[in-house]
Amino acid sequence: MSDTRPTKVKPLSGFPEYLPEQRIIEQHFLDVIRATFELHGFPSIETRSVEPVERLLGKGGDADKEIYGIHRLADEGGAGGRGEAELGLHFDLTVPFARYVVENAGRLNFPFRRHQIQKVWRGERPQEGRYREFTQCDIDVVDVGELAPHFEAEMPLVMAEVFAGLPIPEMVIQVNNRKIPEGFYRGLGIGADDVTEIQDTLRIVDKLDKVGSEKVAALLVDAGRTPEQARAVLDLAAIRTQDTTFVERVRDLGVEHPVLDEGLAALSAVIETGAAAAPGAMVADLRIARGLDYYTGTVYETQLVGYESWGSFCSGGRYDELASDGKNTYPGVGISIGLSRLLGLLLGKGLVGASRRSPSAVLVAVTDEGSRPASVAVATRLRSRGIPCEVAPAAAKFGKQIRFAERRGIPYVWFPGAGEADDQVKDIRSGEQIDADASSWQCPQEDLRPQVVRLGE
Amino acid sequence: MSDTRPTKVKPLSGFPEYLPEQRIIEQHFLDVIRATFELHGFPSIETRSVEPVERLLGKGGDADKEIYGIHRLADEGGAGGRGEAELGLHFDLTVPFARYVVENAGRLNFPFRRHQIQKVWRGERPQEGRYREFTQCDIDVVDVGELAPHFEAEMPLVMAEVFAGLPIPEMVIQVNNRKIPEGFYRGLGIGADDVTEIQDTLRIVDKLDKVGSEKVAALLVDAGRTPEQARAVLDLAAIRTQDTTFVERVRDLGVEHPVLDEGLAALSAVIETGAAAAPGAMVADLRIARGLDYYTGTVYETQLVGYESWGSFCSGGRYDELASDGKNTYPGVGISIGLSRLLGLLLGKGLVGASRRSPSAVLVAVTDEGSRPASVAVATRLRSRGIPCEVAPAAAKFGKQIRFAERRGIPYVWFPGAGEADDQVKDIRSGEQIDADASSWQCPQEDLRPQVVRLGE
Numbered sequence A, B: 001m002s003d004t005r006p007t008k009v010k011p012l013s014g015f016p017e018y019l020p021e022q023r024i025i026e027q028h029f030l031d032v033i034r035a036t037f038e039l040h041g042f043p044s045i046e047t048r049s050v051e052p053v054e055r056l057l058g059k060g061g062d063a064d065k066e067i068y069g070i071h072r073l074a075d076e077g078g079a080g081g082r083g084e085a086e087l088g089l090h091f092d093l094t095v096p097f098a099r100y101v102v103e104n105a106g107r108l109n110f111p112f113r114r115h116q117i118q119k120v121w122r123g124e125r126p127q128e129g130r131y132r133e134f135t136q137c138d139i140d141v142v143d144v145g146e147l148a149p150h151f152e153a154e155m156p157l158v159m160a161e162v163f164a165g166l167p168i169p170e171m172v173i174q175v176n177n178r179k180i181p182e183g184f185y186r187g188l189g190i191g192a193d194d195v196t197e198i199q200d201t202l203r204i205v206d207k208l209d210k211v212g213s214e215k216v217a218a219l220l221v222d223a224g225r226t227p228e229q230a231r232a233v234l235d236l237a238a239i240r241t242q243d244t245t246f247v248e249r250v251r252d253l254g255v256e257h258p259v260l261d262e263g264l265a266a267l268s269a270v271i272e273t274g275a276a277a278a279p280g281a282m283v284a285d286l287r288i289a290r291g292l293d294y295y296t297g298t299v300y301e302t303q304l305v306g307y308e309s310w311g312s313f314c315s316g317g318r319y320d321e322l323a324s325d326g327k328n329t330y331p332g333v334g335i336s337i338g339l340s341r342l343l344g345l346l347l348g349k350g351l352v353g354a355s356r357r358s359p360s361a362v363l364v365a366v367t368d369e370g371s372r373p374a375s376v377a378v379a380t381r382l383r384s385r386g387i388p389c390e391v392a393p394a395a396a397k398f399g400k401q402i403r404f405a406e407r408r409g410i411p412y413v414w415f416p417g418a419g420e421a422d423d424q425v426k427d428i429r430s431g432e433q434i435d436a437d438a439s440s441w442q443c444p445q446e447d448l449r450p451q452v453v454r455l456g457e
Helices: A020-039 A094-103 A150-165 A179-187 A196-205 A213-222 A227-237 A246-252 A258-277 A339-348 A369-384 A398-408 B020-039 B094-103 B150-165 B179-187 B196-205 B213-222 B227-237 B246-252 B258-277 B339-348 B369-384 B398-408
Strands: A050-052 A068-072 A087-089 A112-121 A133-142 A171-177 A282-285 A298-304 A314-324 A329-338 A352-354 A362-364 A389-391 A412-415 A424-427 A433-435 A452-454 B050-052 B068-072 B087-089 B112-121 B133-142 B171-177 B282-285 B298-304 B314-324 B329-338 B352-354 B362-364 B389-391 B412-415 B424-427 B433-435 B452-454
Touching: A020 A112, A020 A133, A020 A150, A020 A339, A020 A352, A020 A452, A050 A094, A094 A112, A094 A133, A094 A314, A094 A329, A133 A150, A133 A314, A133 A339, A150 A171, A150 A258, A150 A298, A150 A314, A150 A329, A171 A179, A171 A258, A179 A196, A179 A227, A179 A258, A196 A213, A196 A227, A213 A227, A246 A258, A258 A282, A258 A298, A258 B369, A329 A339, A362 A369, A362 A398, A369 A389, A369 B258, A398 A412, B020 B112, B020 B133, B020 B150, B020 B339, B020 B352, B020 B452, B050 B094, B094 B112, B094 B133, B094 B314, B094 B329, B133 B150, B133 B314, B133 B339, B150 B171, B150 B258, B150 B298, B150 B314, B150 B329, B171 B179, B171 B258, B179 B196, B179 B227, B179 B258, B196 B213, B196 B227, B213 B227, B246 B258, B258 B282, B258 B298, B329 B339, B362 B369, B362 B398, B369 B389, B398 B412
Parallel strands: A171 A282, A362 A389, A362 A412, B171 B282, B362 B389, B362 B412
Antiparallel strands: A050 A087, A068 A087, A068 B068, A112 A133, A133 A329, A171 A298, A298 A314, A314 A329, A352 A452, A412 A424, A424 A433, B050 B087, B068 B087, B112 B133, B133 B329, B171 B298, B298 B314, B314 B329, B352 B452, B412 B424, B424 B433
């Protein structure tokens, strides 16, 4: 591409890009995530990046999701043009998934499980850990009419397995059931005359991490709760247990309501399954509310231990109506990893690293340009046995060729000999150099691919 | 996501989406492409999806690339807003790669090789095989100041290996060197007084596939070439050989020029390397011109044998100046697979298929809801040994659970027994049912993952 103007280039705030060695880390995370999702029977789908703006607006809980519209530059009038619907970039993967389910309902098998790993866009003002373009990794199960509750226990177990496979500090998945605070508040008499009191109370409790319990108590009283109600609401939010003892702790508060009973039974089932299958990975945390509108049962958030102030890296929940086509409704449950935010933290703090910046395990040296075909033949033989390699770019002095490998972290340099049997391979980390045959040399398994490891602790 | 309005949904023209069984095919193609690129030492990078519009405009050869701008809906004024530069979605991966190289030049090792597999967007009117959102798979090598010519032979060999690994009909990579027609035309006296005659002639010859040689001859004469020049130009374009005999055929035309000699030597080196490493994968085809502005040496196009009218599925070439930062220029060579176009053809014609629509190799049946934990435990044991599986959604009659597996193409159904040792597994294709232990049962290798195969020929 001819570009003869002196080029001014600079990063765009909110649109992160990685160097090759960072991208190797991202690829490792993506590979582990996808492999785990597939091990649990979630096929992949991708949806187009755009939806009609009309479909994006007013979805997703926050009315202020910042949506990017797109417009053809060739259209003078801007967006749309040629009488087409105005299109925008999706800001999550749930809205397009809901549309995909309705559009393809006749061609999907229900209950339908899928995973989806794609970029999403939000035009928010960028700040630490917030991006305008970022990658989400979602799993959901959706059914027609009714959805079995055991799927609510399955979702966080899949994620616990993902986290166990990643080179990261401990993750704790916090689980609650929206029916617990709702039933508890009703049992306290909140919402008896005006049902919006329940939403108001939830919204105030959601500020606990930011403003603390004293301030929340004051806000609750300001909103019309009695001091006794406020104290009970905070007592409920303080309950956090690794097992089902949360039930007893709630009972001790002396509040009763049938919706509360439902919520406690449902959360117990999820926590029991979790404690059996992945001890320590999940906690019942009765403070989690997770958005205020569309979740109707179990909700999830996830903290990285030691980095709780960064908020949740993996969230989701159950919704009774993912979508509707007028004839059927589609209840679902889903959970989503905010991969870009997680990598932003890990890379920013130097908590993860890659063993090299090239996929090549071997650099095949070139003795002189005339013998390049012999070096290419060595590379072809190594590749035929699955060993990633490249041929040196120039027949420079061997010291220079070794430095070429060193700078990329390529662990081996291969020296083709004059005859067939005279080849040697050098491990440039140890300096050890041995006779080798490209048709039989075994590359140690751990050197075949770049290793991605946890650092700094 | 609550969506209580009856939802009207329909596909958006030009924005293809796949069903899970089609996506499995796409993933297989992506996996083969990435694995082959990495086997050849090309690390991955991704660039952000947007560039400043100013950078996108006037690049890429065609002035009429249809660019999508993006704008924050929250901005009344439309595009840009808050004093930020106007942004657009990239229409290829070369323009952002050039910017990435300049931006990160101090942190990359040159010669720098990379692969890049991403979506790109063009607001063109959609038609068969043309999309508004589609996936490109690029490799490039770029250096500072000078780029060694052997990379021009390497690019098509990597692609030949990709094609050999895919379940597709034969691909033929057509190679030319821009210096051959240029030197040949000069040798004929074209461009002696007015150098634009050479571009004009190339542009007319480029129409050969569309309008035929008689019409091209007439157009050449209209453009001021003599009938003798026109005949020689067409004679050159007709030369296509699998080996280096094209040199002799050109010499037989009796035209001489030093630039022609350079081109013939360069193309000979590429074809010789290709014939040695991948016999039959490449041809010298002296008609290929591949855009008219920025390629300066070797150029590539690729035909799917039997579907030549679909045009090229994999193209590229050498450019002396991929980018410049005022101090350095960055010559490069690259080649790109148009994956969406290729899959559009293969899926549309039913030439490729997947053995199932789920990653699960096993469905673990559930005898009754009370024993679901036992079924989950079986699934956990199978997964711990890398066997993808899922647990039946409901404790329905076994016949119904088997049909659940059948509809997804899941080959095995596992029946947990009452005791530890009483499990059985059924291959639902053959009907064979055997005793099995989830800690030791071997899933046949070919059933572990969905198989993607060539069909219909």
